[in-house]
Amino acid sequence: MDVAIFSAKPYDRQFLAAANEGRHQLAFIEARLSDETVRFAGGADCICAFVNDQVTAPVIAELAAAGTKLIALRSAGFNHVDLAAAEAAGMTVGRVPAYSPHAVAEHAVALILTLNRNTHRAFNRVREGNFALEGLLGFDLCGKTVGVVGTGLIGSTFAGIMRGFGCRVIASDPYPSDECAALGVTYVPLERLFAEADILSLQCPLTPDTHHLIDDRAIGLMKRGVMIVNTSRGAVVDASAVIRGLKSGVIGGLALDVYEEEADLFFEDLSQKAIQDDVFARLLTFPNVLITGHQAFFTREALSGIARTTIDNITAYEDTGRVLHPVTAPR
Numbered sequence: 306m307d308v309a310i311f312s313a314k315p316y317d318r319q320f321l322a323a324a325n326e327g328r329h330q331l332a333f334i335e336a337r338l339s340d341e342t343v344r345f346a347g348g349a350d351c352i353c354a355f356v357n358d359q360v361t362a363p364v365i366a367e368l369a370a371a372g373t374k375l376i377a378l379r380s381a382g383f384n385h386v387d388l389a390a391a392e393a394a395g396m397t398v399g400r401v402p403a404y405s406p407h408a409v410a411e412h413a414v415a416l417i418l419t420l421n422r423n424t425h426r427a428f429n430r431v432r433e434g435n436f437a438l439e440g441l442l443g444f445d446l447c448g449k450t451v452g453v454v455g456t457g458l459i460g461s462t463f464a465g466i467m468r469g470f471g472c473r474v475i476a477s478d479p480y481p482s483d484e485c486a487a488l489g490v491t492y493v494p495l496e497r498l499f500a501e502a503d504i505l506s507l508q509c510p511l512t513p514d515t516h517h518l519i520d521d522r523a524i525g526l527m528k529r530g531v532m533i534v535n536t537s538r539g540a541v542v543d544a545s546a547v548i549r550g551l552k553s554g555v556i557g558g559l560a561l562d563v564y565e566e567e568a569d570l571f572f573e574d575l576s577q578k579a580i581q582d583d584v585f586a587r588l589l590t591f592p593n594v595l596i597t598g599h600q601a602f603f604t605r606e607a608l609s610g611i612a613r614t615t616i617d618n619i620t621a622y623e624d625t626g627r628v629l630h631p632v633t634a635p636r
């Protein structure tokens with residue numbers, strides 16, 4: 306099949322070309338998919354999209370009119386796709402439901418350890434010959450309560466790691482997992498989770514239910530000094546509300562790998578440009594905020610898993626008219 310791959314970075318080329326083994330004709334397009342760039346697909350049988358590509362109804366209509374039949378997402382999340390429009394246009398959508406959950410879970414842990422023990426600040430201090438410890442004080446993770454919102458593949462992997470640190474892990478999920486319960490994770494209602502967590506980790510998908518789950522009301526229920534970690538999707542957190550929580554001191558630490566308006570920021574080198582997003586710029590000013598640019602998935606194992614499943618979805622569609630991992634509009 307002809308495949309137009311949007312938002313293609315050099316690492317996408319490397320891993321997708323290796324997984325493809327010459328089977329499909331891959332065209333790599335650096336641009337992000339949007340109303341303006343959709344024409345670059347050029348009537349390809351399949352377009353391959355990543356998390357900040359805009360797979361909106363007008364984009365889908367234009368793709369369908371040009372003959373595209375398949376949308377192969379190289380992500381687990383599919384909140385950026387208008388599934389109803391895809392279905393109405395008769396297009397199939399496939400995704401990569403599982404690829405090294407360790408990549409994201411371990412990144413969440415890296416953020417917690419860095420933010421807690423200030424290793425990022427220590428690194429800079431020591432390079433400048435400053436060996437003072439003031440401002441670097443952390444806390445023992447052992448014995449603390451970690452609240453996990455969403456215990457799917459990533460959340461349950463994360464819960465297991467935190468159990469290994471000796472944490473008490475509580476969780477909230479409409480579909481509790483037996484695997485997590487076996488790890489000693491206790492399921493509690495969301496409000497209790499907010500009230501008891503010393504560290505709150507968001508591992509749920511972005512849905513209408515989880516949009517701005519962390520808002521002023523939720524923050525109002527939390528322990529003073531709570532650490533919030535978001536590696537799920539930016540819009541699960543109301544960024545203006547967490548700024549208020551940071552200013553009041555209720556939030557003692559905030560680690561974000563995702564941000565609601567990240568599409569205009571992340572995955573690009575903007576170091577020579579003025580950041581236009583004032584909310585994001587304000588977040589960067591807090592000493593207890595740590596932000597990474599949607600890199601939680603970024604391990605060799607995850608990239609090769611993503612590439613393999615993406616190519617397998619495309620091959621299955623070519624062979625049988627169905628992808629291995631379809632995404633359909635909710636009924």
Ligand code: NAI
Pocket residue numbers: 381382402403406409454455456457458459460477478479480508509510511512514515536537538562563599600601602603
């Ligand atoms: P999954 O589908 O295995 O698990 C999601 C879990 O969230 C499920 O158990 C589901 O029941 C639960 N859930 C749904 N609505 C909920 C709600 N209202 N409250 C609490 N729990 C709820 O998905 P997986 O693989 O664990 O990924 C989770 C999310 O992580 C993805 O949807 C994606 O948005 C994000 N992600 C972020 C990456 C990054 O690089 N930062 C990479 C991969 C995924």
